[in-house]
Amino acid sequence: xxxxxxxxxxxxxxxxxxxxxxxxxxxxxxxxxxxxxxxxxxxxxxxxxxxxxxxxxxxxxxxxxxxxxxxxxxxxxxxxxxxxxxxxxxxxxxxxxxxxxxxxxxxxxxxxxxxxxxxxxxxxxxxxxxxxxxxxxxxxxxxxxxxxxxxxxxxxxxxxxxxxxxxxxxxxxxxxxxxxxxxxxxxxxxxxxxxxxxxxxxxxxxxxxxxxxxxxxxxxxxxxxxxxxxxxxxxxxxxxxxxxxxxxxxxxxxxxxxxxxxxxxxxxxxxxxxxxxxxxxxxxxxxxxxxxxxxxxxxxxxxxxxxxxxxxxxxxxxxxxxxxxxxxxxxxxxxxxxxxxxxxxxxxxxxxxxxxxxxxxxxxxx
Numbered sequence: 001x002x003x004x005x006x007x008x009x010x011x012x013x014x015x016x017x018x019x020x021x022x023x024x025x026x027x028x029x030x031x032x033x034x035x036x037x038x039x040x041x042x043x044x045x046x047x048x049x050x051x052x053x054x055x056x057x058x059x060x061x062x063x064x065x066x067x068x069x070x071x072x073x074x075x076x077x078x079x080x081x082x083x084x085x086x087x088x089x090x091x092x093x094x095x096x097x098x099x100x101x102x103x104x105x106x107x108x109x110x111x112x113x114x115x116x117x118x119x120x121x122x123x124x125x126x127x128x129x130x131x132x133x134x135x136x137x138x139x140x141x142x143x144x145x146x147x148x149x150x151x152x153x154x155x156x157x158x159x160x161x162x163x164x165x166x167x168x169x170x171x172x173x174x175x176x177x178x179x180x181x182x183x184x185x186x187x188x189x190x191x192x193x194x195x196x197x198x199x200x201x202x203x204x205x206x207x208x209x210x211x212x213x214x215x216x217x218x219x220x221x222x223x224x225x226x227x228x229x230x231x232x233x234x235x236x237x238x239x240x241x242x243x244x245x246x247x248x249x250x251x252x253x254x255x256x257x258x259x260x261x262x263x264x265x266x267x268x269x270x271x272x273x274x275x276x277x278x279x280x281x282x283x284x285x286x287x288x289x290x291x292x293x294x295x296x297x298x299x300x301x302x303x304x305x306x307x308x309x310x311x312x313x314x315x316x317x318x319x320x321x322x323x324x325x326x327x328x329x330x331x332x333x334x335x336x337x338x339x340x341x342x343x344x345x346x347x348x349x350x351x352x353x354x355x356x357x358x359x360x361x362x363x364x365x366x
Contacts, residue, residue, distance in 0.1 A: 004065050012058050015050045024062035031224040088227065088267050089137025090122070091129045091164075094353045095329055098342035099308075102129075102137065105226075105267045107305025108257060112272040112294040117310045118327055118346050119271045123229050124157050125350045126269065128164045128175050130227040136168065141226025141266065142178035144219055146211060148235040152181050163349035180219060184208050184236065208236045209249055212256050226266045228257060234273035234295040247299045254303045270304070272296065306334040317354055319347060326354060 004024050005013050016022060021030050035055045087101035096102050103109050103126065113119050127145060132138025145152065161175040184207075208230075219225065233250075240246035257268045274292040294301065294309075301307070313326040330341040343354050 004062070007065075008058070008061060012054060012061070015054060015058065024065045027058055027062035028066075033223055086134065086139065086265075087137075088126060088139060089129045089132070090351065091125050091137075092344055092351045092353055094342040094344055095351070096137070098329065098340045099331065100337045103227075103267045103269060104306065104336065105139070105261065105265055107261065108254060108268045108270060108303065109306045109308065110270050110272055110294070110300075110304040111308050111310060112274060113310035114274045114292060117312060118351075119310055120153060120231055121156070121346050122310070122329075122351055123231055123269065123271065124153065124160055126227060127157070127179055127229065128161055128350075130267070131173055131175055131178050132168065132171065136171075139226035139266075141224045142180065143227045143229065144216060144225050145179055145181045145229045145231070146184055146208070147181065147231055148184045148208065149232060152183065159348060160350040178223075180223070180225075182211060182215075184211060209253055212253050216256075216260070220260055220264050220266075225264060228260065228266060228268045230270045232271040232273055233300065237296055237300070238273075243299075250296070250300060250303060272300070306337070307332040313343060317345060319345065319355065322347075 005016060005022060008016070015035060016027065019030065019034055021027050032052070032055050035050050035058070036052070086105055087099075088103040088105065090096050090099070090102050111119050111122065123145075127143040129137065130139050130141055130143055133140050157179070158176065164175060165173075216228070237246050237250060240249075260266060261268050273295045275295050276290050277293045294307070309330045309332050311328055311330070313328050315326050316323050317326055318324070324345050324347065326343050326345060328341050328343050331337055331339050333339070345352050345354055
């Protein structure tokens with residue numbers, strides 16, 4: 001719709017073209033921070049060429065243009081743009097093929113597994129992949145990362161980010177500058193110092209619900225966030241002694257997260273711990289079989305859209321003189337993806353595919 005840009009003043013046209021926004025629909029759905037962000041511009045052009053007042057005028061002009069544009073009858077039967085959702089790449093071809101393209105920006109995706117299986121490693125790679133442009137499988141947005149168990153692995157994130165910078169040298173992204181982190185350990189309110197990459201936000205160690213309902217919306221409004229991570233939900237909700245109150249708090253948190261996912265078109269990923277559950281007793285052996293199942297029971301299982309499980313496979317693969325354990329991601333249930341699994345490795349560069357053996361034909365002996 002070139003006529004929309006032509007009716008704008010010259011400086012507003014330059015602002016819209018600089019962020020590659022050329023339609024009134026895109027102007028209204030683009031966050032304000034993207035117009036004001038000058039990190040991707042050359043140093044000699046960062047002279048406050050765009051002000052908040054310019055963004056307001058640009059959005060008002062887009063809203064007025066759409067209000068005055070006649071609507072055809074066939075457009076009423078087309079799905080709105082907000083119903084079209086995308087996927088976030090894992091940065092691993094095997095996992096993307098298994099999940100149909102990655103994490104979907106709709107509903108809540110749960111990743112469960114025993115301790116030390118690699119859940120946090122996968123989350124770190126998702127935190128970097130979401131910052132890639134859409135043509136590379138990302139969303140071009142930042143991350144809100146809430147830790148409820150251990151300290152955030154900042155050194156490991158730095159290590160994987162260097163591998164991403166080497167993999168995508170032309171993008172020139174500041175991966176560490178778009179990740180917002182909060183540590184959340186207890187259910188009671190008490191002051192604590194948070195470890196975050198952005199000094200602008202000084203969070204307190206308060207209940208998880210207070211973080212999700214009160215502080216997270218402000219972060220989503222001020223910054224372009226494409227991924228919300230909670231690692232993990234079980235560490236907080238397993239501390240409840242009143243199961244009725246726990247169920248109500250889980251529904252409140254999930255309702256807030258679903259609202260953010262629909263409003264800001266972002267993905268929501270929550271990790272879950274595993275617990276041992278006894279199966280039926282065998283009459284002959286008189287022994288009970290024990291199986292690891294996700295925590296929080298049916299109360300939490302009914303709130304998520306997709307559940308994936310990570311486990312270790314009893315086989316190893318040698319990479320650069322290191323013997324690495326093969327891991328498997330399995331889709332337990334999902335409304336749009338069939339049950340499937342994929343194997344992967346965790347290396348110094350992050351989550352990668354399992355190398356396939358070369359099929360070389362043996363040379364004939366003379």
